[in-house]
């Protein structure tokens with residue numbers, strides 16, 4: 001009996017998904033912790049997108065519109081993942097809404113023999129000359145016995161070999177995981193391309209920098225900026241690190257020499273970590289892997305995920321990295337002060353010697369600097385929020401003239417000093433006074449043009465006060481008002497001695 005052609009103008013279904021082999025490769029990289037699940041999903045999406053062109057080309061000779069169906073399976077990340085678009089396409093075909101199906105290759109369309117049987121049923125019984133074509137050039141005409149035969153054969157071979165490949169890779173990965181060998185994937189950031197057991201010192205230093213920065217309270221987005229500033233490229237994507245990629249990099253156990261399998265550190269029978277055969281990025285002074293630091297990271301990650309999106313427990317000191325060294329300009333980090341070999345209760349902001357360009361020669365009492373900045377910032381925040389309660393839309397800042405006046409006085413005073421027309425004692429005292437006024441005015445102006453985090457100060461927060469806020473929240477408020485806090489060298493050039501508030505210069509945002 002002669003079959004009729006489907007109605008003219010009826011579209012062809014074009015089905016897209018990436019190959020099983022590509023999917024395996026991506027999964028392997030995710031399982032090895034080389035890329036994040038999000039990055040893997042992104043790679044898959046890109047692969048699927050590319051296929052759309054191929055599929056459209058395969059359908060072209062039929063002169064019908066193409067309706068694209070595409071599935072991304074990695075986001076679900078399971079072996080027997082459902083394919084919602086495939087199901088939709090089969091339903092549309094059964095409902096007579098499609099003139100047939102085209103795909104890049106037959107094993108892209110049908111993952112399992114039973115997928116094929118669902119479609120074959122329809123081709124056999126509908127009585128129409130439905131189209132079926134792939135880019136392989138093989139005859140899989142599902143309306144004929146011969147075509148169905150080769151289709152069945154091919155799908156079952158493809159299914160079998162992809163399962164074998166998957167099993168083989170799994171076994172191999174597991175064996176190496178237990179032996180502590182790294183198992184392929186793109187070369188990991190921080191190690192050499194030609195020998196991934198040896199550090200690439202430049203990249204490793206960058207990993208240290210962002211992990212330390214993150215432990216010190218910098219958000220992942222901030223760490224991502226550090227990577228971008230340094231021109232770092234994610235070896236998996238060939239592009240700058242994304243937020244997800246940065247996060248993966250920061251929390252990566254590999255940096256500490258720990259072997260990962262299926263996203264989990266491998267442990268030995270006695271509860272220790274299975275260590276890899278590569279050089280760790282983080283080492284103790286004795287040269288071994290710094291596992292304490294890894295556990296700090298794990299604790300930080302755990303604390304954060306239960307505490308929600310805000311980084312509550314991450315930052316220990318209010319002004320870490322907000323404070324900058326007045327000599328070299330590099331951010332200063334809060335550190336516990338050690339007195340005669342013991343940890344004291346106090347802390348200091350220090351210029352970070354570990355950074356090659358930092359001078360490492362500046363330090364300031366942490367509690368004293370914090371106290372000054374807290375008073376300045378909180379008073380302004382409270383005032384601004386009260387004003388806002390009364391006047392919802394603050395107009396133009398009314399004290400611009402006052403600020404200009406003070407700035408002119410400072411300039412005049414400095415000119416007098418330069419011309420040696422003023423005595424040292426009165427210069428210093430007057431300058432201090434004028435600068436205090438200027439600081440106050442600038443802070444007032446900063447909160448007047450309030451940025452969103454400041455607007456988030458609610459009456460409840462005001463009632464519980466500054467101390468009722470997490471350090472991260474305090475930092476958000478500080479950053480909304482101040483761009484940085486510069487610590488200048490002591491006037492007499494000596495370190496230590498009494499703390500001099502004049503050394504602290506807030507830079508308003």
Ligand SMILES: [Zn+2]
Nearest residue numbers: 325328351359
């Ligand atoms: Zn410095």
